[in-house]
Amino acid sequence: MLVFIEVADKINIMKTRNQRASSRKRLIIALIIIVILFVLAGLAYYLYQKKHQTKISPAPTPTITQLPKQPASNNGEKKPTTPNTVNDGTATDNNGQISEPISSSPSQWTSSASGLVTVKKPIAGEVVTNGFELAGTAKVSKLQYRLLDNEVGVISRGFINVVSGNFSVNVSFSPHSKAGRLDVFTTDDNGVESNEVQINVRF
Amino acid sequence: MSGFSLRTGKRGKVYVPLLVLLGVLLFSFIYAPKTEAASYNYTDFPMEDSVMRASNTMTASQIQNFLTEKGSGLAVFQDVEDCGSPSGSHYSYYTAYYHCGNTMSAAQIIYDAAQAYGINPQVLLATMQKEQSLITTPNPTSSQLNYAMGYGCPDSGGCGYAGFFNQVDNAAWQLRTDMELGAGNNWWGYAPSSYPCNGATRYYSAALKTGNNVTFYDDYGTGYTNFVMPNMATATLYCYTPHVYPGSSKQYYSGSYWFVYYFNRWFVSYSWQWMSQYAYTDQTKTTPKSLNGILPGERVYVGFTAKNTGNQTWSNTGANPVMVGTVSPQERNSIFYDGTWLSPTRPATLKEASVAPGQTGTFEFWLTIPDSPGGYNERFSLIANGTAWFNDVGLSYGIGVAPRIFSWQWMSQYAYTDQTKTTPKSLNGILPGERVYVGFTAKNTGNQTWSNTGANPVRVGTLSPLERSSQFADGSWIGNSRPATLKEASVAPGQTGTFEFWLTIPDSPGGYNERFGIVAEGLRWFNDVGLSYGIGVAPRIFSWQWMSQYAYTDQTKTTGVDLMNVHPGNKMYVGFTAKNTGNQTWSNTGANPVRVGTTSPLERTSVFAQDSGWLGPSRPATLKEASVAPGQTGTFEFWLTSPSTAGSYNERFNLLSEGRTWFNDLGLSYGIKSQ
Numbered sequence A: 001m002l003v004f005i006e007v008a009d010k011i012n013i014m015k016t017r018n019q020r021a022s023s024r025k026r027l028i029i030a031l032i033i034i035v036i037l038f039v040l041a042g043l044a045y046y047l048y049q050k051k052h053q054t055k056i057s058p059a060p061t062p063t064i065t066q067l068p069k070q071p072a073s074n075n076g077e078k079k080p081t082t083p084n085t086v087n088d089g090t091a092t093d094n095n096g097q098i099s100e101p102i103s104s105s106p107s108q109w110t111s112s113a114s115g116l117v118t119v120k121k122p123i124a125g126e127v128v129t130n131g132f133e134l135a136g137t138a139k140v141s142k143l144q145y146r147l148l149d150n151e152v153g154v155i156s157r158g159f160i161n162v163v164s165g166n167f168s169v170n171v172s173f174s175p176h177s178k179a180g181r182l183d184v185f186t187t188d189d190n191g192v193e194s195n196e197v198q199i200n201v202r203f
Numbered sequence B: 001m002s003g004f005s006l007r008t009g010k011r012g013k014v015y016v017p018l019l020v021l022l023g024v025l026l027f028s029f030i031y032a033p034k035t036e037a038a039s040y041n042y043t044d045f046p047m048e049d050s051v052m053r054a055s056n057t058m059t060a061s062q063i064q065n066f067l068t069e070k071g072s073g074l075a076v077f078q079d080v081e082d083c084g085s086p087s088g089s090h091y092s093y094y095t096a097y098y099h100c101g102n103t104m105s106a107a108q109i110i111y112d113a114a115q116a117y118g119i120n121p122q123v124l125l126a127t128m129q130k131e132q133s134l135i136t137t138p139n140p141t142s143s144q145l146n147y148a149m150g151y152g153c154p155d156s157g158g159c160g161y162a163g164f165f166n167q168v169d170n171a172a173w174q175l176r177t178d179m180e181l182g183a184g185n186n187w188w189g190y191a192p193s194s195y196p197c198n199g200a201t202r203y204y205s206a207a208l209k210t211g212n213n214v215t216f217y218d219d220y221g222t223g224y225t226n227f228v229m230p231n232m233a234t235a236t237l238y239c240y241t242p243h244v245y246p247g248s249s250k251q252y253y254s255g256s257y258w259f260v261y262y263f264n265r266w267f268v269s270y271s272w273q274w275m276s277q278y279a280y281t282d283q284t285k286t287t288p289k290s291l292n293g294i295l296p297g298e299r300v301y302v303g304f305t306a307k308n309t310g311n312q313t314w315s316n317t318g319a320n321p322v323m324v325g326t327v328s329p330q331e332r333n334s335i336f337y338d339g340t341w342l343s344p345t346r347p348a349t350l351k352e353a354s355v356a357p358g359q360t361g362t363f364e365f366w367l368t369i370p371d372s373p374g375g376y377n378e379r380f381s382l383i384a385n386g387t388a389w390f391n392d393v394g395l396s397y398g399i400g401v402a403p404r405i406f407s408w409q410w411m412s413q414y415a416y417t418d419q420t421k422t423t424p425k426s427l428n429g430i431l432p433g434e435r436v437y438v439g440f441t442a443k444n445t446g447n448q449t450w451s452n453t454g455a456n457p458v459r460v461g462t463l464s465p466l467e468r469s470s471q472f473a474d475g476s477w478i479g480n481s482r483p484a485t486l487k488e489a490s491v492a493p494g495q496t497g498t499f500e501f502w503l504t505i506p507d508s509p510g511g512y513n514e515r516f517g518i519v520a521e522g523l524r525w526f527n528d529v530g531l532s533y534g535i536g537v538a539p540r541i542f543s544w545q546w547m548s549q550y551a552y553t554d555q556t557k558t559t560g561v562d563l564m565n566v567h568p569g570n571k572m573y574v575g576f577t578a579k580n581t582g583n584q585t586w587s588n589t590g591a592n593p594v595r596v597g598t599t600s601p602l603e604r605t606s607v608f609a610q611d612s613g614w615l616g617p618s619r620p621a622t623l624k625e626a627s628v629a630p631g632q633t634g635t636f637e638f639w640l641t642s643p644s645t646a647g648s649y650n651e652r653f654n655l656l657s658e659g660r661t662w663f664n665d666l667g668l669s670y671g672i673k674s675q
Helices: A002-053 B016-031 B060-069 B091-097 B106-117 B121-132 B142-146 B164-182 B232-240 B256-266
Strands: A091-093 A117-121 A132-138 A142-149 A153-161 A166-171 A179-187 A193-202 B005-007 B013-015 B078-080 B103-105 B213-217 B223-228 B272-280 B292-294 B299-308 B322-326 B360-368 B374-384 B396-401 B408-416 B428-430 B435-444 B458-462 B496-504 B510-520 B532-537 B544-552 B571-580 B594-598 B633-641 B647-657 B669-674
Touching (some): A091 A153, A117 A193, A142 A166, A142 B142, A153 A166, B060 B121, B078 B106, B078 B164, B091 B106, B103 B106, B106 B121, B106 B164, B121 B164, B142 B164, B164 B232, B322 B360, B458 B496, B594 B633
Parallel strands (some): B292 B396
Antiparallel strands (some): A132 A166, A142 A153, A142 A179, A179 A193, B005 B013, B078 B103, B213 B223, B272 B299, B299 B360, B322 B374, B374 B396, B408 B435, B435 B496, B458 B510, B510 B532, B544 B571, B594 B647, B647 B669
16 A cells, blocks of 8 residues: 555656646747847847948928018019029939949948938039939839029929939039039829938039 | 747747748838839820819818928918018009918918919919929928029029019919910900010920910920910910920920929819710610620620719810720720720720810710620729829629520421522432532521621531531532531521532442531531431443444545555544443543543553554543533544554454443454454
8 A cells, every 4th residue: 555655656746847847848948939039129120220320311401481581573563574484404314324433431322311212422512513423222113303403492303213223313404503402202102202312512 | 849840838839930031021121112103194285274274273271281291391381471562553452362461371372372363273383393392392492482483583594583472473473474465365464465475485486375386495406396285274384384394314304294294193183973874786876775685796885974073174185085994903804895996995985075074975885795604794984094094983884694595497408400499409319420509498596696707607517427528528618517608698586597508429329318517607516406418329330332333544534444454554543432321421521531441451552552643552532522421422533553563453442431430341343454
């Protein structure tokens, strides 16, 4: 009878050991999964930060809500005139074929806040002349650009094809002042702009 | 536990590849490129005068919402509505529309200017976008705002009229002024002669007025487009910006292209409301046609009327004609396509030349019912071709296609000696080589009209087995398994059709049961009613009876010759007549001409053939008559040349149908003694 009880106790002890071992195993597996998830999340966060840290374009100029008061033209008198338009230049699309030279210093490039658009030519403050090359890389299929003159506003605009991640156009324009701004951006079906890059240029 | 899975208690398996996939998806999200599509039509943009003058298309708050929706910096911009000095000559006019001296939102300024000069505010918004991108620029520069409408700032320099209000007010005034002056009206104290686009300039060849054929030039004087100015609204837009569309670098300015691009995208509205629809048997529209139980191959003339509930006049010509298009899905190739359609996705164009907003237009077209039976819901909508689809109101034609039934019933059949069908011909005991003209009539008991032309003409075909090559095929047949096509042009269900054709009796004697059926060629065979022609073909009998024979010195047959006393080298003209006692007509031409041949033995080379002009050494001659019917007598004549060796000869001949058979041998011979 005693022997029988001892055998039963041994079996119980073995069962308890087995149960403990099983619990430990589960704990280790759960820890491994948590570690893998942390590593993946960390890696994703690192890549995301790295991607969006570099060369982000300066914060857009605050929106103008009101200009200094302008007197009514000719005291409200009007006379038929023509032409009444600022002539828009256009661009010749090189379909992603970027010409050399191009700045090898990424710090001189300008990217959109989203990181989807990077303009490598021209660089900020560069003097641009009629026919200059606007080029860079983008993770979208189509872009638009507009060249602003500090005196009369838009003086050139057009679409840009992105081919294999690169874009390049030669921009034609006639300046009215000595400086301006180059905007490169994407638009949705409603024309709403996003992923904008703004570069101040000189004429 | 497998090498690639971890057991986590009761939570089941978590696969490592799944985690990797999650990571990939996360990275893809970060790097995912976005795409957008641009579509536009920039040539021959016809803005209606009524659209240009529609000043109530948007309220001030709608303009405000529009600017906000587009993310425009103008949504938060404001300016003073400066009406000038109260002593100014137009001050009182301004006060009727503007909040003179007050600072107002850009939206209110745009609205007020539209009201002041009776101009569509949408035109002002599109102009603003065309000139300075002001509708989509989130943070416009002062230069963009100061020359919001590009007004008074030509490429030659000397910009004036700075300021947002100044720009909007003057541009709105200018647009309406150009439109009125160009149309020959006095406006704002100016006569039509003051119209600034009254003649050619470096950018265009003629005054920008309705009906003028105008060529536009690039900056280097090269003409790049030419069209007739459709109306003053369109002319006014080109007067304001005398460039039609952008080209390659340094060629011509983008100009009005951007106006059209954005105006179309934002404001052109094509919409319609269903008014009625119908289906008729044909274009006369006299007999309505049910689309349920309709038969394959039938054509139905359908149509519908549509009320123009948009803001654009529909046209059936020009750059963007209004058409019917297939939907569900859009641009679906319709199985009801008819040869009259513009394409498999475009059944028809608007019938009326133009349909203004509020009016009703008509669209009509044919449907050709497809082969496959079943229920169909054929969906259509409208499209301004090349520009935009209209709202889909769910227009559809529910069509129930019945299965094609091709069936017939035997009515009669016959056989004649020829096509005149005057002498009936028994098909029993008929002779090989004979031709018989047979036919039958068949009642159309199906639901398809039979036709003897088109893609599926109805024909007689051989059966047992199907497409059997018939031994009775005649040269007049379409093929060896297609004796003939339906005689009548068409046979409607319930009517009776006729099929007639020749049979050429084959050589082999015996009894035949020649089976035929009807087939819609290329489509299907009809029911087999067991039509057959029982034909008994008698054997060919070539036989003859001796009638006479003779020998002369020559072909004149005047001087007889004694064949028992001839000399070597003598020539004799011999002949005989033979009565046709067989059942075959003898002929001296064709594949089997009847000839004289040498016998004893057959095909013996005759010693009398030399210098005799025979057909061959065993073929003295052919039947002289063109043909000799059974019971008639034929003639055979030929030369014999006595051989160089003297002796007695018994020259034996018989008749034969060349290439076919020898006749009965009567022992015809010429006994000749040469000494």
